Amino acid sequence: MGKTILVDMDGVLADIYTQLMSWEYKKSGKTFSEEDLYGKAEDVIFTSLKEHLNSLGFFRTAPLVKDSVEGLNYLNEKYKVLIVSSATEFDNCLNDKRNWLTEYFPFISWKQMIFCGNKEHIKGDIMIDDHFKNLSVFDGRRILFTQPHNMFIHDETLERVFNWKEVIEKF
Amino acid sequence: MGKTILVDMDGVLADIYTQLMSWEYKKSGKTFSEEDLYGKAEDVIFTSLKEHLNSLGFFRTAPLVKDSVEGLNYLNEKYKVLIVSSATEFDNCLNDKRNWLTEYFPFISWKQMIFCGNKEHIKGDIMIDDHFKNLSVFDGRRILFTQPHNMFIHDETLERVFNWKEVIEKF
Numbered sequence: 411m412g413k414t415i416l417v418d419m420d421g422v423l424a425d426i427y428t429q430l431m432s433w434e435y436k437k438s439g440k441t442f443s444e445e446d447l448y449g450k451a452e453d454v455i456f457t458s459l460k461e462h463l464n465s466l467g468f469f470r471t472a473p474l475v476k477d478s479v480e481g482l483n484y485l486n487e488k489y490k491v492l493i494v495s496s497a498t499e500f501d502n503c504l505n506d507k508r509n510w511l512t513e514y515f516p517f518i519s520w521k522q523m524i525f526c527g528n529k530e531h532i533k534g535d536i537m538i539d540d541h542f543k544n545l546s547v548f549d550g551r552r553i554l555f556t557q558p559h560n561m562f563i564h565d566e567t568l569e570r571v572f573n574w575k576e577v578i579e580k581f
Numbered sequence: 582m583g584k585t586i587l588v589d590m591d592g593v594l595a596d597i598y599t600q601l602m603s604w605e606y607k608k609s610g611k612t613f614s615e616e617d618l619y620g621k622a623e624d625v626i627f628t629s630l631k632e633h634l635n636s637l638g639f640f641r642t643a644p645l646v647k648d649s650v651e652g653l654n655y656l657n658e659k660y661k662v663l664i665v666s667s668a669t670e671f672d673n674c675l676n677d678k679r680n681w682l683t684e685y686f687p688f689i690s691w692k693q694m695i696f697c698g699n700k701e702h703i704k705g706d707i708m709i710d711d712h713f714k715n716l717s718v719f720d721g722r723r724i725l726f727t728q729p730h731n732m733f734i735h736d737e738t739l740e741r742v743f744n745w746k747e748v749i750e751k752f
Contacts, residue, residue, distance in 0.1 A: 498691040504675030520669040520698045527692035
């Protein structure tokens with residue numbers, strides 16, 4: 411139980427791209443190709459991004475990232491896991507995020523949850539995150555979880571994983 | 582802007598005792614004397630504590646601790662302030678806490694908010710908190726904000742303040 415792993419929520423546990431594509435399609439009928447997504451920031455791709463992220467239910471109904479339940483359960487048995495999620499920017503997402511976590515990851519207790527605005531204030535040894543901005547201010551081992559927006563980031567100080575099976579292989 | 586101060590919410594910014602006494606009176610007609618409160622844990626005093634803390638609106642309608650707006654504004658101009666609140670235990674309080682902070686402390690941005698289960702994972706130089714359990718796992722300067730439950734704690738490694746005027750005098 412030595413090391414503490416900080417695990418991101420959106421893009422690592424919650425499949426926010428699938429949710430955004432679904433909500434954008436419901437709103438405007440728009441569909442997206444890989445070329446539309448790769449290497450681009452979410453607010454460039456999804457024109458109603460802020461509206462979706464501020465909507466009650468958006469995070470509560472997000473689908474799971476494949477194998478995230480098994481993967482997180484595995485980490486949780488070997489390490490001290492904290493879920494660290496950027497969440498204070500949006501009006502309605504905090505309860506949704508907490509209750510989504512509680513439903514899908516019942517082995518994660520409320521004591522392991524941190525909802526914040528800026529992750530640089532959180533202590534840990536290892537960080538798994540899809541956002542370079544979070545990893546770049548972290549002084550431990552840094553694991554980049556692949557999502558379309560970070561597809562073209564090349565940084566030799568980061569370890570990249572493409573899915574939860576690769577996370578498990580590392581630990 | 583050197584040092585980071587972690588400021589607790591309940592019992593330091595939000596007057597949770599007044600809110601609990603008011604909600605308990607509305608529910609059962611019970612009133613409280615100083616002797617009922619001093620030196621006792623909140624769950625011993627307030628028989629419906631968990632029900633209140635889980636209720637939508639409980640934290641959203643809490644009154645302010647006297648001089649907390651002026652005091653926090655003063656600290657916020659001289660230091661890096663983070664609001665660190667234990668909040669993930671309860672079903673409905675996260676949005677309420679965020680929106681209460683945003684209303685009464687508009688100079689505190691969402692980037693300065695942390696809602697967690699366990700404060701020992703948060704980095705900082707100074708902590709202002711009414712709960713000994715939070716201060717006891719903090720390795721920086723530790724300031725105990727007086728509330729009825731902590732009235733009889735004597736610990737020479739803590740600095741005790743009785744109100745926000747005394748906080749300001751220290752900084």
